[in-house]
Amino acid sequence: MDYYRIAFYLFGALTVLAAVVVVWSRNLIHAGMGLLLTLFGVAGLYALAAADFLAVVQILVYVGGIVILLLFGIMLTQRIAGRAPRTGVVNRTVGALIATGLFVLFVMVIFSARFAELPWIAQGRMIDRESAPPVGSTVERLGQLLVGPYLLLFEVAALVLTVALIGAAYLARRSRQEGARPRRMIS
Amino acid sequence: MVPAGGYLLVSALLFSLGVMGVLLRRSAIVMFMCVEMMLNAVNLSLVAFSRLLGDPTGQVLVFFVMCVAAAEVSVGLALVIALFRNRESIDVDQIRLLRG
Numbered sequence: 001m002d003y004y005r006i007a008f009y010l011f012g013a014l015t016v017l018a019a020v021v022v023v024w025s026r027n028l029i030h031a032g033m034g035l036l037l038t039l040f041g042v043a044g045l046y047a048l049a050a051a052d053f054l055a056v057v058q059i060l061v062y063v064g065g066i067v068i069l070l071l072f073g074i075m076l077t078q079r080i081a082g083r084a085p086r087t088g089v090v091n092r093t094v095g096a097l098i099a100t101g102l103f104v105l106f107v108m109v110i111f112s113a114r115f116a117e118l119p120w121i122a123q124g125r126m127i128d129r130e131s132a133p134p135v136g137s138t139v140e141r142l143g144q145l146l147v148g149p150y151l152l153l154f155e156v157a158a159l160v161l162t163v164a165l166i167g168a169a170y171l172a173r174r175s176r177q178e179g180a181r182p183r184r185m186i187s
Numbered sequence: 188m189v190p191a192g193g194y195l196l197v198s199a200l201l202f203s204l205g206v207m208g209v210l211l212r213r214s215a216i217v218m219f220m221c222v223e224m225m226l227n228a229v230n231l232s233l234v235a236f237s238r239l240l241g242d243p244t245g246q247v248l249v250f251f252v253m254c255v256a257a258a259e260v261s262v263g264l265a266l267v268i269a270l271f272r273n274r275e276s277i278d279v280d281q282i283r284l285l286r287g
């Protein structure tokens with residue numbers, strides 16, 4: 001068993017187990033920590049699939065940014081003092097049935113498609129370490145793609161992020177007339 | 188060696204767990220976490236196919252998905268905080284103003 005395969009199984013198991021913690025943990029903080037481990041495992045899988053730049057971006061943006069933001073969200077919206085931030089589970093049977101059905105469907109598609117043998121995948125078994133040519137850093141190639149054919153998308157993504165952050169700041173802002181605001185606006 | 192199926196299986200498991208979380212959990216923040224998990228599952232299969240094809244275009248797509256996910260989380264959390272300020276709760280079962 002080579003190290004590549006061992007690392008793949010380790011990161012895959014880490015990802016899935018942490019995802020199970022996110023779904024099942026009653027404690028919101030535990031769910032946040034599970035999400036952190038899930039995203040970290042996915043970053044490891046990116047690195048194993050020769051996407052080094054994306055692995056770094058995943059850790060920077062998701063683990064360093066989004067999880068922290070979510071933890072802040074938990075702290076701002078729960079009464080921390082006195083009790084642990086807990087939340088319940090609903091629709092147990094129906095939800096589990098739908099998700100399991102979806103998973104079975106995915107597995108059937110994956111095993112019936114035989115992706116490695118499809119004609120449109122010319123280099124069918126690139127992921128196999130033995131047959132795949134060694135790939136260098138993807139940073140240079142990605143940079144050329146982003147400022148070349150995908151320049152417009154790149155700029156639109158920047159615009160989307162700016163607008164979203166302005167909108168978020170506007171939404172989360174405290175209103176001026178704090179006292180005059182009706183306390184129970186929604187029933 | 189790890190065939191493409193390995194990556195796709197992890198991706199499928201992650202996506203199904205995300206769907207299960209969105210359906211099962213009542214806290215808006217945990218639902219956000221599960222949406223992030225689903226986005227990550229899709230990203231993972233994009234990266235796997237990018238490797239399979241030897242074409243980095245799939246990674247560019249992952250890059251844009253990450254941008255949209257970051258925007259989605261920031262707006263979503265702002266909504267959750269605004270909601271909490273009005274309702275003192277982020278339990279989605281209690282938000283039923285529009286229920287007929």
